[in-house]
Amino acid sequence: MAKCGNANSxxxxxxxxxWLGRMRHSRGFGVQSPWAYRMVRYVINxxxxxxxxxxxxxxxxxxxxxxxxxxxxxxxxxxxxxPSLIVNFDDSSGxxxxxxxxGCRKAHIEKVSSDISPVRFLDMLNGCGGRFVVRLVQGNxxxxxxxxxxxxxxAGSAVVVHxxxxxxxxxxxxxxxxxxxxxxxxxxxxxxxLVFFDEKRYKQNYIINF
Numbered sequence: 001m002a003k004c005g006n007a008n009s010x011x012x013x014x015x016x017x018x019w020l021g022r023m024r025h026s027r028g029f030g031v032q033s034p035w036a037y038r039m040v041r042y043v044i045n046x047x048x049x050x051x052x053x054x055x056x057x058x059x060x061x062x063x064x065x066x067x068x069x070x071x072x073x074x075x076x077x078x079x080x081x082x083p084s085l086i087v088n089f090d091d092s093s094g095x096x097x098x099x100x101x102x103g104c105r106k107a108h109i110e111k112v113s114s115d116i117s118p119v120r121f122l123d124m125l126n127g128c129g130g131r132f133v134v135r136l137v138q139g140n141x142x143x144x145x146x147x148x149x150x151x152x153x154x155a156g157s158a159v160v161v162h163x164x165x166x167x168x169x170x171x172x173x174x175x176x177x178x179x180x181x182x183x184x185x186x187x188x189x190x191x192x193x194l195v196f197f198d199e200k201r202y203k204q205n206y207i208i209n210f
Contacts (some may be wrong), residue, residue, distance in 0.1 A: 001051035004090065012065075013183065015198035017022060028064065035201065036138060036185065038202065039187070039196075040206070041079075041173045043073075044165070045208070045209075046094070050072070050079075051077075052075065054097075056071070056098060059098065060095040066191050067095070067209070069091065069154055069187075069191070071096055073160075073192075073210075074100050074103065074160060075103035076102040077103065077158060077160065077194070078099075078100045078102075078103030078133060079095040079104060081104070082131070083131045083132050083133045083157070084105070084106075084108065084128045084129055084132065085107060085110065085125070085132040086100045086107055086108070086109045086133045086134075086135075087114065087124065087125070087133075087134045087135070088100060088111050088112070088114060088135050089112055089134075089136055089137050090114055094111075095188075097111055100133070101185075101194055102121060103170070112124075114139050114141055116145075117177075118141070118144040118147070120149045121177035122148040125153075126183070130154065131154055131155075131156040132152075132154070132157050133157065133158050134157075134158075134159045135159075135160045135162070136160065136161050136162065137163070138166070138170045138173060139192065140171075142173065144160070144165055148163075148183060150197075153183075153197035155197060155199070156196070156198060158194060158196050159194070159199070160194060161193040161194075163191075164188065164190070165191075178205045182199070182203070183198065184196060184198075184203060185198065185201050185203065185206075186205045187208050188206065188208065189208050193208065
């Protein structure tokens, strides 16, 4: 029990340090683009208690603080984008899929693992006939999977990339996306990154206190 308490205290302390380090990036402060400002205020950092939060919290009581924050973000993202397809990687508990579904019930949700072939994944994306949202977990094959996303992306499609600052490798991959990928707007939330595809928007990376 003591070890669990210590782990919780360390996690809370770490989250506080992250929050303090990004305090000047809160609630859209300094964001000039109206679209990006709305995304920060009303999707990324929206504090309104969505109708499904309570029931989902009861269904998935074991989620730790950051994981639940990202799950709720997935709900809001799906509600904002209204995609035709959601591709949900490595969701062993089913929590992310449930939150996505609560945000956009019309979307077809594909639950897949990271060992899916890039060709099959690309066919899945190309066949959706509209915008898509992909939740990607960094690991083996990530680069090929993200390349498939970029190849199939339509304006308004989005990707949630987990663990962008977990270690030097994930950090490097995220920086490469931000720096080299054309036609995207990115949001660095520390615990995850959001990538939006739209060649008409000015390429920009926003650091957000999430």
